[in-house]
Amino acid sequence: MDNIAIVGVAQTKYERRKKDKTYYDLVFEMTKGVLEDSGLTLEDIDNVITVSNDFLDGRTISSMAVGEAAGAGDKNISTVEGDGTFGAFYGAMRVLGGFNTTLVVAHSKGSEGDVKHITNGMFDPIFQRLLGLEAISASALQANAYMDRYGVREESFARVSVKNHANAKNNPYAHLPMELTIEDVMASQKMADPIKLLDCSPVSDGAAAIIIANEAHARKAKTKPVWIKGIAHCAEEYFLGDRDLTNPKSLRDAAKRAYAMAGIADPLKSLDVVELYDAFSYMEPLWLEGLGLCNPGDGPKLLDDGITTMSGALPVNPSGGVLSSHALLVAGLARIIEAVLQLRGEAENRQVEGAKTGLAHGINGPCGQSHCVWILGTEK
Protein backbone atom coordinates (compact mmCIF):
# COMPACT_ATOMS: atom_id res chain seq x y z
CA MET A 1 0.00 0.00 0.00
CA ASP A 2 1.21 3.54 -0.81
CA ASN A 3 1.94 5.78 2.16
CA ILE A 4 -1.13 7.83 3.06
CA ALA A 5 -1.67 9.89 6.18
CA ILE A 6 -4.25 11.71 8.22
CA VAL A 7 -3.10 15.33 8.17
CA GLY A 8 -6.03 17.17 9.74
CA VAL A 9 -8.74 16.60 12.33
CA ALA A 10 -11.64 18.56 13.79
CA GLN A 11 -14.51 17.73 16.11
CA THR A 12 -17.24 19.60 17.96
CA LYS A 13 -17.96 19.30 21.61
CA TYR A 14 -20.55 16.54 21.98
CA GLU A 15 -23.71 17.58 23.79
CA ARG A 16 -27.37 16.70 24.09
CA ARG A 17 -28.93 19.44 21.98
CA LYS A 18 -27.22 21.85 19.62
CA LYS A 19 -30.29 23.94 19.03
CA ASP A 20 -28.22 26.82 17.69
CA LYS A 21 -26.74 24.80 14.80
CA THR A 22 -28.22 23.20 11.69
CA TYR A 23 -26.52 20.26 9.94
CA TYR A 24 -25.27 22.77 7.40
CA ASP A 25 -23.67 24.84 10.16
CA LEU A 26 -21.99 21.79 11.69
CA VAL A 27 -20.56 20.56 8.40
CA PHE A 28 -19.36 24.05 7.48
CA GLU A 29 -17.67 24.55 10.85
CA MET A 30 -15.95 21.16 10.70
CA THR A 31 -14.75 21.80 7.15
CA LYS A 32 -13.27 25.15 8.19
CA GLY A 33 -11.83 23.54 11.32
CA VAL A 34 -10.14 20.63 9.62
CA LEU A 35 -8.59 22.88 6.94
CA GLU A 36 -7.28 25.17 9.66
CA ASP A 37 -5.85 22.25 11.63
CA SER A 38 -4.04 20.86 8.57
CA GLY A 39 -2.83 24.20 7.24
CA LEU A 40 -4.19 23.22 3.81
CA THR A 41 -6.65 25.31 1.80
CA LEU A 42 -9.79 24.22 0.02
CA GLU A 43 -7.77 24.33 -3.25
CA ASP A 44 -5.61 21.51 -1.88
CA ILE A 45 -8.66 19.26 -1.49
CA ASP A 46 -9.72 17.34 -4.59
CA ASN A 47 -12.20 14.86 -3.12
CA VAL A 48 -14.93 15.13 -0.45
CA ILE A 49 -16.91 12.46 1.39
CA THR A 50 -19.89 13.28 3.56
CA VAL A 51 -21.30 10.81 6.08
CA SER A 52 -24.99 11.01 6.91
CA ASN A 53 -28.15 8.96 7.40
CA ASP A 54 -31.54 9.93 6.03
CA PHE A 55 -33.60 8.75 9.01
CA LEU A 56 -31.32 10.68 11.36
CA ASP A 57 -31.42 13.83 9.24
CA GLY A 58 -35.15 13.55 8.52
CA ARG A 59 -34.37 14.16 4.86
CA THR A 60 -34.21 12.07 1.70
CA ILE A 61 -30.69 11.85 0.22
CA SER A 62 -29.43 13.86 3.17
CA SER A 63 -25.95 14.06 1.67
CA MET A 64 -27.17 16.44 -1.02
CA ALA A 65 -27.99 19.09 1.59
CA VAL A 66 -24.48 19.37 3.03
CA GLY A 67 -22.09 19.02 0.09
CA GLU A 68 -21.62 22.74 -0.41
CA ALA A 69 -21.04 23.24 3.32
CA ALA A 70 -18.21 20.73 2.95
CA GLY A 71 -16.64 22.95 0.28
CA ALA A 72 -17.42 20.44 -2.45
CA GLY A 73 -18.82 22.92 -4.97
CA ASP A 74 -16.43 22.03 -7.80
CA LYS A 75 -15.05 18.79 -6.42
CA ASN A 76 -15.63 15.10 -6.64
CA ILE A 77 -18.09 14.28 -3.86
CA SER A 78 -19.73 11.09 -2.67
CA THR A 79 -21.35 9.78 0.50
CA VAL A 80 -21.19 6.96 2.96
CA GLU A 81 -24.32 6.09 4.93
CA GLY A 82 -22.83 4.44 7.98
CA ASP A 83 -20.34 4.98 10.75
CA GLY A 84 -17.58 7.53 10.17
CA THR A 85 -14.85 4.87 10.23
CA PHE A 86 -16.43 3.44 7.07
CA GLY A 87 -16.60 6.91 5.49
CA ALA A 88 -12.93 7.38 6.31
CA PHE A 89 -12.16 3.91 4.92
CA TYR A 90 -13.72 4.95 1.63
CA GLY A 91 -11.76 8.22 1.82
CA ALA A 92 -8.51 6.29 2.22
CA MET A 93 -9.41 4.18 -0.81
CA ARG A 94 -10.04 7.32 -2.87
CA VAL A 95 -6.58 8.66 -2.00
CA LEU A 96 -5.04 5.28 -2.80
CA GLY A 97 -7.02 5.41 -6.03
CA GLY A 98 -5.33 8.59 -7.19
CA PHE A 99 -6.80 11.63 -5.46
CA ASN A 100 -4.26 13.82 -3.66
CA THR A 101 -6.43 14.49 -0.64
CA THR A 102 -9.85 13.59 0.73
CA LEU A 103 -11.88 15.49 3.27
CA VAL A 104 -14.28 13.28 5.25
CA VAL A 105 -16.98 14.97 7.31
CA ALA A 106 -19.69 13.33 9.48
CA HIS A 107 -22.57 14.90 11.35
CA SER A 108 -25.60 13.85 13.37
CA LYS A 109 -28.10 15.29 15.78
CA GLY A 110 -29.81 12.54 17.71
CA SER A 111 -31.75 15.26 19.49
CA GLU A 112 -33.86 16.08 16.44
CA GLY A 113 -35.40 12.69 15.73
CA ASP A 114 -36.39 9.82 18.00
CA VAL A 115 -33.34 7.60 18.21
CA LYS A 116 -35.31 4.58 19.47
CA HIS A 117 -37.57 4.74 16.41
CA ILE A 118 -34.57 5.29 14.16
CA THR A 119 -32.67 2.29 15.53
CA ASN A 120 -35.90 0.22 15.44
CA GLY A 121 -35.80 1.07 11.72
CA MET A 122 -32.49 -0.86 11.39
CA PHE A 123 -34.34 -4.13 11.78
CA ASP A 124 -36.15 -6.23 9.22
CA PRO A 125 -39.65 -4.73 9.01
CA ILE A 126 -41.38 -8.07 8.49
CA PHE A 127 -39.89 -10.33 11.14
CA GLN A 128 -38.24 -8.05 13.71
CA ARG A 129 -39.19 -4.39 13.56
CA LEU A 130 -42.81 -4.98 14.61
CA LEU A 131 -41.54 -6.67 17.77
CA GLY A 132 -40.09 -3.29 18.77
CA LEU A 133 -36.44 -4.35 18.84
CA GLU A 134 -34.10 -1.34 18.76
CA ALA A 135 -30.48 -0.68 19.73
CA ILE A 136 -30.85 -1.01 23.51
CA SER A 137 -32.98 -4.16 23.62
CA ALA A 138 -30.99 -5.91 20.87
CA SER A 139 -27.76 -5.08 22.71
CA ALA A 140 -29.27 -6.38 25.94
CA LEU A 141 -29.83 -9.75 24.24
CA GLN A 142 -26.18 -9.73 23.16
CA ALA A 143 -25.00 -8.82 26.67
CA ASN A 144 -27.15 -11.56 28.16
CA ALA A 145 -25.79 -14.16 25.72
CA TYR A 146 -22.20 -12.99 26.46
CA MET A 147 -22.73 -13.30 30.23
CA ASP A 148 -24.30 -16.71 29.86
CA ARG A 149 -21.57 -18.05 27.61
CA TYR A 150 -18.57 -16.99 29.69
CA GLY A 151 -20.01 -16.39 33.15
CA VAL A 152 -19.30 -12.64 32.90
CA ARG A 153 -20.83 -10.59 35.74
CA GLU A 154 -22.71 -7.30 35.44
CA GLU A 155 -20.14 -5.67 37.73
CA SER A 156 -17.50 -6.19 35.05
CA PHE A 157 -19.56 -4.12 32.63
CA ALA A 158 -20.13 -1.48 35.32
CA ARG A 159 -16.36 -1.19 35.78
CA VAL A 160 -16.00 -0.20 32.11
CA SER A 161 -18.56 2.55 32.57
CA VAL A 162 -16.70 3.84 35.65
CA LYS A 163 -13.36 3.86 33.79
CA ASN A 164 -14.60 5.52 30.61
CA HIS A 165 -16.73 8.19 32.25
CA ALA A 166 -13.74 9.06 34.46
CA ASN A 167 -11.43 9.22 31.42
CA ALA A 168 -13.93 11.63 29.85
CA LYS A 169 -13.10 14.15 32.57
CA ASN A 170 -9.81 14.69 30.71
CA ASN A 171 -11.55 15.24 27.37
CA PRO A 172 -12.92 18.74 26.77
CA TYR A 173 -15.10 17.43 23.90
CA ALA A 174 -16.88 14.75 25.97
CA HIS A 175 -20.61 14.90 26.60
CA LEU A 176 -20.72 13.00 29.91
CA PRO A 177 -17.59 13.23 32.07
CA MET A 178 -18.55 11.62 35.38
CA GLU A 179 -17.03 10.35 38.58
CA LEU A 180 -18.92 7.10 39.20
CA THR A 181 -18.63 4.02 41.36
CA ILE A 182 -19.55 0.48 40.42
CA GLU A 183 -22.43 0.80 42.88
CA ASP A 184 -23.71 3.90 41.04
CA VAL A 185 -23.81 1.99 37.77
CA MET A 186 -25.38 -1.10 39.34
CA ALA A 187 -28.06 1.03 41.02
CA SER A 188 -28.89 3.09 37.91
CA GLN A 189 -32.23 2.68 36.18
CA LYS A 190 -32.82 -0.77 34.71
CA MET A 191 -33.24 -0.33 30.96
CA ALA A 192 -33.23 -3.81 29.45
CA ASP A 193 -31.76 -6.49 31.67
CA PRO A 194 -28.70 -6.67 32.11
CA ILE A 195 -28.23 -3.14 30.69
CA LYS A 196 -28.73 -0.25 33.07
CA LEU A 197 -28.83 3.46 32.27
CA LEU A 198 -25.14 4.02 33.07
CA ASP A 199 -24.17 1.07 30.84
CA CYS A 200 -25.61 3.02 27.87
CA SER A 201 -23.97 5.73 25.82
CA PRO A 202 -25.83 9.03 25.67
CA VAL A 203 -27.49 10.34 22.51
CA SER A 204 -25.32 13.29 21.50
CA ASP A 205 -25.29 15.96 18.81
CA GLY A 206 -21.96 16.48 17.09
CA ALA A 207 -19.81 16.51 13.99
CA ALA A 208 -16.24 15.73 13.01
CA ALA A 209 -13.92 15.80 10.02
CA ILE A 210 -10.53 14.51 8.91
CA ILE A 211 -8.28 15.05 5.89
CA ILE A 212 -6.44 12.10 4.36
CA ALA A 213 -3.53 12.89 2.02
CA ASN A 214 -1.03 11.08 -0.17
CA GLU A 215 2.62 11.38 0.75
CA ALA A 216 3.35 14.43 -1.42
CA HIS A 217 0.42 16.36 -0.01
CA ALA A 218 1.08 15.18 3.54
CA ARG A 219 4.32 17.17 3.28
CA LYS A 220 2.32 20.31 2.44
CA ALA A 221 0.31 20.07 5.66
CA LYS A 222 1.58 21.79 8.78
CA THR A 223 0.63 18.90 11.07
CA LYS A 224 2.72 15.88 11.99
CA PRO A 225 1.30 13.24 9.61
CA VAL A 226 -0.29 10.17 11.18
CA TRP A 227 0.24 7.29 8.79
CA ILE A 228 -2.43 4.75 7.93
CA LYS A 229 -0.68 1.43 8.47
CA GLY A 230 -3.56 -0.99 8.17
CA ILE A 231 -7.32 -0.80 7.51
CA ALA A 232 -10.01 -3.43 7.04
CA HIS A 233 -13.71 -3.94 7.52
CA CYS A 234 -15.86 -7.06 7.50
CA ALA A 235 -19.56 -7.72 7.98
CA GLU A 236 -21.76 -10.56 9.21
CA GLU A 237 -25.33 -11.65 8.52
CA TYR A 238 -28.18 -9.16 8.87
CA PHE A 239 -30.50 -11.13 11.15
CA LEU A 240 -29.31 -11.25 14.77
CA GLY A 241 -30.35 -14.89 14.93
CA ASP A 242 -28.04 -15.87 12.07
CA ARG A 243 -24.99 -14.70 14.03
CA ASP A 244 -23.20 -15.89 17.15
CA LEU A 245 -23.60 -12.69 19.16
CA THR A 246 -20.93 -13.78 21.67
CA ASN A 247 -18.27 -14.19 18.99
CA PRO A 248 -17.70 -11.05 16.88
CA LYS A 249 -16.46 -12.95 13.84
CA SER A 250 -16.38 -9.95 11.51
CA LEU A 251 -14.25 -8.04 14.03
CA ARG A 252 -11.81 -10.95 14.27
CA ASP A 253 -11.55 -11.02 10.49
CA ALA A 254 -11.14 -7.26 10.12
CA ALA A 255 -8.55 -7.09 12.91
CA LYS A 256 -6.55 -9.94 11.45
CA ARG A 257 -6.42 -8.21 8.05
CA ALA A 258 -5.54 -4.80 9.50
CA TYR A 259 -2.77 -6.27 11.68
CA ALA A 260 -1.34 -8.18 8.72
CA MET A 261 -1.32 -5.02 6.61
CA ALA A 262 0.45 -3.13 9.41
CA GLY A 263 2.90 -5.96 10.05
CA ILE A 264 1.65 -6.51 13.59
CA ALA A 265 2.08 -10.03 14.99
CA ASP A 266 1.32 -9.38 18.66
CA PRO A 267 -1.20 -6.54 18.95
CA LEU A 268 -1.10 -6.40 22.75
CA LYS A 269 2.62 -5.67 22.52
CA SER A 270 2.56 -3.45 19.41
CA LEU A 271 -0.34 -1.17 20.24
CA ASP A 272 0.07 1.80 22.57
CA VAL A 273 -3.53 3.01 22.66
CA VAL A 274 -6.98 1.80 21.56
CA GLU A 275 -10.09 3.86 20.85
CA LEU A 276 -13.04 1.53 20.32
CA TYR A 277 -16.80 1.80 19.78
CA ASP A 278 -18.27 1.07 23.22
CA ALA A 279 -21.90 2.07 22.60
CA PHE A 280 -22.69 -0.05 25.69
CA SER A 281 -20.32 -0.98 28.49
CA TYR A 282 -20.36 -4.73 27.66
CA MET A 283 -19.06 -3.95 24.18
CA GLU A 284 -15.60 -2.90 25.35
CA PRO A 285 -14.53 -6.34 26.68
CA LEU A 286 -16.34 -8.15 23.86
CA TRP A 287 -14.64 -6.05 21.17
CA LEU A 288 -11.25 -6.44 22.91
CA GLU A 289 -11.74 -10.19 22.53
CA GLY A 290 -12.65 -9.72 18.88
CA LEU A 291 -9.52 -7.59 18.40
CA GLY A 292 -7.49 -10.58 19.57
CA LEU A 293 -6.10 -8.76 22.62
CA CYS A 294 -7.11 -11.69 24.86
CA ASN A 295 -8.81 -15.08 24.64
CA PRO A 296 -12.59 -15.31 24.15
CA GLY A 297 -14.27 -14.73 27.51
CA ASP A 298 -11.24 -12.96 29.03
CA GLY A 299 -12.18 -9.43 27.94
CA PRO A 300 -13.25 -8.30 31.42
CA LYS A 301 -9.94 -9.51 32.88
CA LEU A 302 -8.02 -6.88 30.88
CA LEU A 303 -9.68 -4.19 32.97
CA ASP A 304 -9.66 -6.19 36.21
CA ASP A 305 -5.88 -6.50 35.77
CA GLY A 306 -5.56 -2.77 35.08
CA ILE A 307 -4.18 -3.24 31.55
CA THR A 308 -6.77 -0.99 29.85
CA THR A 309 -6.71 1.85 32.40
CA MET A 310 -4.85 5.11 31.75
CA SER A 311 -1.86 3.84 33.72
CA GLY A 312 -2.01 0.34 32.22
CA ALA A 313 0.03 -1.24 29.44
CA LEU A 314 -2.70 -0.59 26.83
CA PRO A 315 -5.08 2.25 27.70
CA VAL A 316 -8.47 1.77 26.04
CA ASN A 317 -10.64 4.82 25.36
CA PRO A 318 -8.59 7.55 27.06
CA SER A 319 -11.16 9.96 25.59
CA GLY A 320 -13.99 8.37 27.54
CA GLY A 321 -15.09 6.46 24.47
CA VAL A 322 -18.54 6.27 22.98
CA LEU A 323 -20.00 5.66 26.46
CA SER A 324 -19.22 9.31 27.20
CA SER A 325 -20.15 10.89 23.83
CA HIS A 326 -22.26 9.24 21.17
CA ALA A 327 -23.14 11.25 18.11
CA LEU A 328 -24.26 8.45 15.77
CA LEU A 329 -22.06 8.09 12.64
CA VAL A 330 -19.66 10.69 14.05
CA ALA A 331 -18.54 8.48 16.93
CA GLY A 332 -16.32 6.22 14.81
CA LEU A 333 -14.65 9.19 13.15
CA ALA A 334 -14.08 10.58 16.65
CA ARG A 335 -12.26 7.34 17.53
CA ILE A 336 -9.88 7.94 14.59
CA ILE A 337 -9.45 11.59 15.60
CA GLU A 338 -8.66 10.65 19.20
CA ALA A 339 -6.07 8.13 18.01
CA VAL A 340 -4.54 10.79 15.74
CA LEU A 341 -4.30 13.29 18.61
CA GLN A 342 -2.61 10.62 20.73
CA LEU A 343 -0.04 9.89 18.02
CA ARG A 344 0.63 13.58 17.43
CA GLY A 345 1.19 13.94 21.17
CA GLU A 346 -1.59 16.53 21.32
CA ALA A 347 -4.12 14.70 23.49
CA GLU A 348 -3.37 16.99 26.45
CA ASN A 349 -4.72 15.65 29.74
CA ARG A 350 -5.73 12.34 28.16
CA GLN A 351 -2.34 11.79 26.47
CA VAL A 352 -0.84 8.31 26.62
CA GLU A 353 2.86 9.09 26.95
CA GLY A 354 4.97 8.16 23.94
CA ALA A 355 2.13 6.61 21.93
CA LYS A 356 3.46 5.53 18.51
CA THR A 357 0.91 2.99 17.31
CA GLY A 358 -2.82 3.30 17.84
CA LEU A 359 -5.96 1.38 16.93
CA ALA A 360 -9.32 2.99 16.14
CA HIS A 361 -12.51 0.99 15.67
CA GLY A 362 -16.06 1.58 14.50
CA ILE A 363 -19.21 -0.47 14.06
CA ASN A 364 -22.23 -0.47 11.80
CA GLY A 365 -25.52 -2.29 12.25
CA PRO A 366 -27.07 -3.75 15.39
CA CYS A 367 -24.79 -5.54 17.89
CA GLY A 368 -21.70 -4.93 15.75
CA GLN A 369 -22.89 -6.46 12.50
CA SER A 370 -19.86 -4.95 10.80
CA HIS A 371 -16.59 -3.66 12.17
CA CYS A 372 -13.94 -1.33 10.78
CA VAL A 373 -10.40 -1.46 12.20
CA TRP A 374 -7.71 1.19 11.73
CA ILE A 375 -4.05 0.89 12.66
CA LEU A 376 -2.33 4.27 12.76
CA GLY A 377 1.32 5.06 13.34
CA THR A 378 3.79 7.89 13.75
CA GLU A 379 6.23 6.21 11.35
CA LYS A 380 5.71 5.52 7.65
Place this chain on the structure above:
Amino acid sequence: MATERDYGELLTLTFSTPMPYEWSIGKYGSLFFHEIRESQRFTGIRCPQCGKVYVPPRRLCAPCFKELDELIILPNLGSIMAFSVVNYPFPDPATGEQRPIPYTYGCIKIEGSDNIFNHVIDETNVEKIAVGMKVAAVFKGKEEMQGNIQDIRHFRILG
Protein backbone atom coordinates in the same frame (compact mmCIF):
# COMPACT_ATOMS: atom_id res chain seq x y z
CA MET B 1 -49.55 21.57 12.99
CA ALA B 2 -49.13 22.25 16.65
CA THR B 3 -51.20 25.19 17.78
CA GLU B 4 -48.70 26.28 20.39
CA ARG B 5 -45.53 27.79 18.99
CA ASP B 6 -42.38 28.18 21.06
CA TYR B 7 -41.33 31.62 19.88
CA GLY B 8 -37.93 31.66 21.57
CA GLU B 9 -34.94 33.22 19.89
CA LEU B 10 -34.00 29.91 18.22
CA LEU B 11 -36.98 28.42 16.39
CA THR B 12 -37.56 24.77 15.48
CA LEU B 13 -39.89 23.10 12.98
CA THR B 14 -41.76 19.87 13.72
CA PHE B 15 -42.90 17.44 11.03
CA SER B 16 -45.25 14.70 12.18
CA THR B 17 -46.95 13.39 9.04
CA PRO B 18 -46.72 9.58 8.71
CA MET B 19 -44.81 8.31 5.67
CA PRO B 20 -46.56 5.00 4.89
CA TYR B 21 -44.85 2.05 3.22
CA GLU B 22 -45.99 -1.35 1.92
CA TRP B 23 -43.32 -4.05 2.13
CA SER B 24 -43.53 -7.20 0.05
CA ILE B 25 -43.25 -10.15 2.41
CA GLY B 26 -42.16 -12.44 -0.43
CA LYS B 27 -43.09 -15.97 -1.35
CA TYR B 28 -41.44 -17.85 1.53
CA GLY B 29 -42.33 -15.20 4.09
CA SER B 30 -45.96 -15.36 2.98
CA LEU B 31 -45.90 -19.18 3.27
CA PHE B 32 -44.54 -18.78 6.81
CA PHE B 33 -47.52 -16.65 7.88
CA HIS B 34 -50.03 -18.85 6.00
CA GLU B 35 -48.74 -21.92 7.82
CA ILE B 36 -49.07 -20.14 11.17
CA ARG B 37 -52.66 -19.23 10.31
CA GLU B 38 -53.68 -22.65 9.03
CA SER B 39 -51.75 -24.97 11.34
CA GLN B 40 -50.20 -22.93 14.19
CA ARG B 41 -46.71 -24.16 13.43
CA PHE B 42 -43.52 -22.84 11.85
CA THR B 43 -41.91 -23.27 8.46
CA GLY B 44 -38.17 -23.48 7.95
CA ILE B 45 -35.99 -24.07 4.92
CA ARG B 46 -32.92 -26.30 4.54
CA CYS B 47 -29.66 -25.52 2.75
CA PRO B 48 -28.74 -28.29 0.30
CA GLN B 49 -25.04 -27.65 0.85
CA CYS B 50 -24.47 -27.23 4.61
CA GLY B 51 -27.78 -28.71 5.80
CA LYS B 52 -28.56 -25.72 8.01
CA VAL B 53 -32.29 -25.09 8.61
CA TYR B 54 -33.37 -21.45 8.71
CA VAL B 55 -36.53 -20.04 10.25
CA PRO B 56 -38.19 -17.91 8.97
CA PRO B 57 -37.51 -19.33 5.50
CA ARG B 58 -35.56 -17.25 2.99
CA ARG B 59 -34.15 -17.81 -0.49
CA LEU B 60 -30.49 -17.85 0.40
CA CYS B 61 -28.02 -19.54 2.74
CA ALA B 62 -25.61 -16.62 3.03
CA PRO B 63 -22.43 -18.52 4.03
CA CYS B 64 -22.92 -21.02 1.16
CA PHE B 65 -24.53 -18.51 -1.22
CA LYS B 66 -26.85 -21.37 -2.20
CA GLU B 67 -30.46 -20.90 -3.27
CA LEU B 68 -32.86 -22.72 -0.93
CA ASP B 69 -36.14 -24.47 -1.78
CA GLU B 70 -36.57 -27.40 0.62
CA LEU B 71 -39.27 -26.23 3.04
CA ILE B 72 -39.45 -27.99 6.40
CA ILE B 73 -42.38 -28.00 8.82
CA LEU B 74 -41.24 -27.16 12.35
CA PRO B 75 -43.11 -27.47 15.66
CA ASN B 76 -44.17 -24.44 17.72
CA LEU B 77 -41.52 -25.40 20.30
CA GLY B 78 -38.07 -24.04 21.07
CA SER B 79 -35.56 -23.15 23.77
CA ILE B 80 -34.28 -19.85 25.16
CA MET B 81 -30.76 -18.88 24.03
CA ALA B 82 -30.81 -15.32 25.51
CA PHE B 83 -33.40 -12.97 26.97
CA SER B 84 -33.85 -9.41 28.22
CA VAL B 85 -36.57 -7.91 30.39
CA VAL B 86 -37.22 -4.44 28.97
CA ASN B 87 -38.17 -1.70 31.42
CA TYR B 88 -38.26 1.48 29.36
CA PRO B 89 -41.27 2.71 27.40
CA PHE B 90 -41.35 2.20 23.65
CA PRO B 91 -44.49 2.23 21.54
CA ASP B 92 -45.68 -0.89 19.78
CA PRO B 93 -44.48 -0.18 16.21
CA ALA B 94 -47.61 -1.87 14.85
CA THR B 95 -50.06 0.46 16.57
CA GLY B 96 -48.06 3.41 17.87
CA GLU B 97 -49.68 2.75 21.27
CA GLN B 98 -47.54 2.51 24.38
CA ARG B 99 -47.17 -1.14 25.33
CA PRO B 100 -47.18 -2.07 29.00
CA ILE B 101 -43.72 -2.44 30.56
CA PRO B 102 -41.92 -4.58 31.49
CA TYR B 103 -41.91 -7.09 28.66
CA THR B 104 -39.31 -9.66 27.66
CA TYR B 105 -37.46 -10.27 24.42
CA GLY B 106 -36.03 -13.67 23.73
CA CYS B 107 -33.57 -15.30 21.37
CA ILE B 108 -35.28 -18.63 20.74
CA LYS B 109 -33.99 -21.67 18.91
CA ILE B 110 -36.97 -23.36 17.27
CA GLU B 111 -36.78 -27.17 17.45
CA GLY B 112 -35.34 -28.53 14.23
CA SER B 113 -33.77 -25.23 13.14
CA ASP B 114 -30.19 -24.00 13.32
CA ASN B 115 -30.54 -20.24 13.54
CA ILE B 116 -32.23 -18.14 16.20
CA PHE B 117 -35.67 -16.58 16.13
CA ASN B 118 -36.48 -13.35 18.00
CA HIS B 119 -39.76 -12.84 19.78
CA VAL B 120 -41.40 -11.96 23.08
CA ILE B 121 -41.46 -14.28 26.11
CA ASP B 122 -44.49 -14.19 28.40
CA GLU B 123 -42.53 -13.84 31.67
CA THR B 124 -41.08 -10.66 33.15
CA ASN B 125 -39.57 -11.97 36.38
CA VAL B 126 -35.84 -12.38 35.72
CA GLU B 127 -35.68 -15.02 38.47
CA LYS B 128 -38.08 -17.22 36.54
CA ILE B 129 -36.28 -17.15 33.19
CA ALA B 130 -33.08 -18.95 32.29
CA VAL B 131 -31.13 -19.75 29.17
CA GLY B 132 -31.96 -23.31 28.10
CA MET B 133 -35.63 -23.28 29.20
CA LYS B 134 -38.13 -24.84 26.80
CA VAL B 135 -40.83 -22.59 25.36
CA ALA B 136 -43.90 -22.95 23.16
CA ALA B 137 -45.30 -20.34 20.79
CA VAL B 138 -48.79 -19.07 21.64
CA PHE B 139 -50.69 -17.83 18.59
CA LYS B 140 -53.53 -15.37 18.18
CA GLY B 141 -56.94 -16.75 17.25
CA LYS B 142 -57.24 -17.34 13.51
CA GLU B 143 -59.85 -14.56 13.10
CA GLU B 144 -57.50 -12.03 14.82
CA MET B 145 -54.47 -12.85 12.68
CA GLN B 146 -53.11 -10.21 10.29
CA GLY B 147 -50.38 -12.12 8.49
CA ASN B 148 -47.59 -10.48 10.47
CA ILE B 149 -45.12 -11.40 13.22
CA GLN B 150 -47.62 -10.43 15.91
CA ASP B 151 -49.80 -13.39 14.86
CA ILE B 152 -47.46 -15.09 17.32
CA ARG B 153 -48.71 -13.63 20.60
CA HIS B 154 -45.59 -14.64 22.53
CA PHE B 155 -43.62 -17.67 23.71
CA ARG B 156 -44.67 -19.32 26.97
CA ILE B 157 -42.19 -21.08 29.27
CA LEU B 158 -43.05 -24.78 29.59
CA GLY B 159 -43.14 -26.83 32.79
